[in-house]
Amino acid sequence: MIKLRGIRKSFGRQEVLQGIDLTVEKGEVVAILGPSGSGKTTLLRCINYLEKPSDGTIHISDFTLDCKHAGKKEVHALRQRSAMVFQQYNLFNHKTALENVIEGLIVVKKVSKDEARKRGIQLLEKVGLGAKLDAYPSQLSGGQQQRVGIARALALEPEVILFDEPTSALDPELVGEVLAVIRRIAKEGITMIIVTHEMAFAQDVANHVVFMDGGVIVEEGPPAELFSNPKEERTKQFLKRYTPEFSYSI
Amino acid sequence: MEYGFDFAYVFKYVPKLLSTLDLTLLIVAGAIATGLIIGLLVALPRLYHVPVLKQLSMVYVSFFRGTPVLIQLFLFYYGLPEILKLVYIDVTRVPVLYFVIFTLGLNAGAFISETIRAAVTAVNRGQVEAAYAVGMTGYQAFTRIILPQALAIAVPVFSNLVIAMLKETSLAFTLGVMEMTGKAQSLGALSQHFLETYISLAIIYLIISLLLERVLLLAERRLQRHMRREQEKRSWFGLRRVPPLNRLTRELNLEKKEVPSYEA
Ligand SMILES: Nc1ncnc2c1ncn2[C@@H]1O[C@H](COP(=O)(O)OP(=O)(O)OP(=O)(O)O)[C@@H](O)[C@H]1O
Ligand SMILES: [Mg+2]
Numbered sequence: 126m127i128k129l130r131g132i133r134k135s136f137g138r139q140e141v142l143q144g145i146d147l148t149v150e151k152g153e154v155v156a157i158l159g160p161s162g163s164g165k166t167t168l169l170r171c172i173n174y175l176e177k178p179s180d181g182t183i184h185i186s187d188f189t190l191d192c193k194h195a196g197k198k199e200v201h202a203l204r205q206r207s208a209m210v211f212q213q214y215n216l217f218n219h220k221t222a223l224e225n226v227i228e229g230l231i232v233v234k235k236v237s238k239d240e241a242r243k244r245g246i247q248l249l250e251k252v253g254l255g256a257k258l259d260a261y262p263s264q265l266s267g268g269q270q271q272r273v274g275i276a277r278a279l280a281l282e283p284e285v286i287l288f289d290e291p292t293s294a295l296d297p298e299l300v301g302e303v304l305a306v307i308r309r310i311a312k313e314g315i316t317m318i319i320v321t322h323e324m325a326f327a328q329d330v331a332n333h334v335v336f337m338d339g340g341v342i343v344e345e346g347p348p349a350e351l352f353s354n355p356k357e358e359r360t361k362q363f364l365k366r367y368t369p370e371f372s373y374s375i
Numbered sequence: 376m377e378y379g380f381d382f383a384y385v386f387k388y389v390p391k392l393l394s395t396l397d398l399t400l401l402i403v404a405g406a407i408a409t410g411l412i413i414g415l416l417v418a419l420p421r422l423y424h425v426p427v428l429k430q431l432s433m434v435y436v437s438f439f440r441g442t443p444v445l446i447q448l449f450l451f452y453y454g455l456p457e458i459l460k461l462v463y464i465d466v467t468r469v470p471v472l473y474f475v476i477f478t479l480g481l482n483a484g485a486f487i488s489e490t491i492r493a494a495v496t497a498v499n500r501g502q503v504e505a506a507y508a509v510g511m512t513g514y515q516a517f518t519r520i521i522l523p524q525a526l527a528i529a530v531p532v533f534s535n536l537v538i539a540m541l542k543e544t545s546l547a548f549t550l551g552v553m554e555m556t557g558k559a560q561s562l563g564a565l566s567q568h569f570l571e572t573y574i575s576l577a578i579i580y581l582i583i584s585l586l587l588e589r590v591l592l593l594a595e596r597r598l599q600r601h602m603r604r605e606q607e608k609r610s611w612f613g614l615r616r617v618p619p620l621n622r623l624t625r626e627l628n629l630e631k632k633e634v635p636s637y638e639a
Contacts, residue, residue, distance in 0.1 A: 173507075173508055174507075175504050175507060175508065201510070201512065204507060204508065204510050205510045207508075208508060208509070209504075209505070209508040211501060211504070211505060211508075213501050215499075215501035215502055215504060215505035216502075216505070217502055217505065217506070217520055218502065218524060218601055218602075219520075219523050219524045219527065219601045220601070221601075228509065228519070229509035229510060229511070232509075232511060232515055232519060233509060233510040233511060233515075234510075261600075261601040262601075263601060263602060263603070277505075277509070281509065281510065
């Protein structure tokens with residue numbers, strides 16, 4: 126289980142996160158929606174401390190970190206419990222697909238090379254890249270790179286995988302293959318928090334949807350409820366803008 | 376004795392000069408090794424914005440880039456013993472060779488630190504974040520993710536440095552070191568066939584440069600294999616290369632585009 130309490134983050138004088146409380150149950154898939162600049166990416170980056178929150182506590186399974194008194198050790202321990210899939214993939218460019226996937230296993234988890242390779246190959250097969258083990262990122266399409274990114278996250282067996290708009294840098298025809306992979310691993314009961322602009326996908330895959338605006342959570346609930354019967358005015362406006370056909374069909 | 380150009384001397388002197396090649400190569404290797412260590416040490420405070428050290432490293436780089444190597448050699452050879460005398464360290468018995476290697480090493484270090492700095496900045500920030508997200512420590516991220524890629528970006532520039540260094544070793548003769556140029560000087564003085572000696576000397580430098588370039592190109596190929604989109608076709612002689620500056624600026628631009636305002 127993941128519990129965020131009172132997460133705050135400021136850049137200079139601008140408070141981008143104004144006290145976020147969020148609870149994610151084990152095995153749950155949470156989609157975070159919201160207009161550009163609402164703080165979705167910042168929130169996700171706070172969860173694995175790529176961004177240092179100014180206040181709040183982060184609790185992941187057995188570990189609690191108080192942002193006010195977090196040293197290097199605590200941050201390192203926190204990061205071990207999550208994995209991240211980036212919008213720009215951020216693969217290690219000098220490593221092959223397989224090496225990308227097993228790098229964390231070998232360096233951080235200290236798994237033996239043979240064992241790591243075995244698991245890496247399994248994972249790449251799972252995301253449909255069994256034939257691309259030795260390809261470098263520069264030799265892969267965006268969709269393939271992002272699937273390597275997902276395999277890399279899975280390899281660490283984290284408590285939660287954080288996705289920041291995993292398909293928004295992709296050509297439209299490549300979006301499907303990546304969403305299909307995410308959908309498949311969602312079914313396996315892996316806890317995920319996904320920032321996305323793919324409304325249909327969020328509605329279909331998430332168990333819980335969170336709508337953020339202006340650094341606060343405006344509204345949250347099961348997708349069926351939030352999409353078809355939003356309570357807050359801001360949520361309604363946002364959904365109207367992003368899914369016009371959808372709002373007409375109600 | 377009347378002087379007449381005699382081509383036979385050119386061939387005669389090649390083996391004689393080659394007998395001092397080991398010394399020349401020793402200076403190159405020593406200076407580059409020293410330069411690599413110093414360059415990395417000097418680049419770090421600027422990359423990680425360490426207050427006082429950062430300014431010191433900037434002064435060091437400016438000095439060695441902004442003054443002629445010959446003057447640096449003189450300053451260190453004649454000046455350093457005087458300064459060390461003040462703290463009661465006597466280096467007057469240290470062989471000249473060490474001064475030469477040390478000074479050229481400091482010189483190379485200045486250029487290498489700049490090269491490393493540019494190359495490290497060219498590795499995009501996102502990969503470092505990915506390394507952290509995977510659970511790596513700062514040290515692991517630097518040595519496993521940033522450094523190998525930075526080296527690959529830096530090799531072409533580095534190759535040029537090594538070849539420039541080969542030629543700069545010839546300045547050591549001004550301090551009386553009997554490396555190839557020093558040897559040529561004395562051979563010429565003995566026989567009065569200066570021109571022939573310098574021709575052999577030029578031929579040797581040229582051949583060694585070409586060989587070095589070839590070896591460094593192989594290293595470059597190996598370090599940069601991930602940068603190629605597909606297997607490269609072999610051109611005859613295998614000397615096709617992407618202009619290094621192009622690549623550096625391209626990487627720099629890429630980085631600017633991809634990570635506009637974030638940093639961790
Ligand atoms: N490193 C930073 N320095 C200063 N301001 C920042 C930084 N990162 C984000 N911000 C600001 O914080 C706010 C929230 O940004 P964030 O990236 O979290 O939004 P987002 O909801 O992910 O938007 P998008 O949908 O466009 O990705 C924005 O106003 C942004 O300009
Ligand atoms: Mg974002």
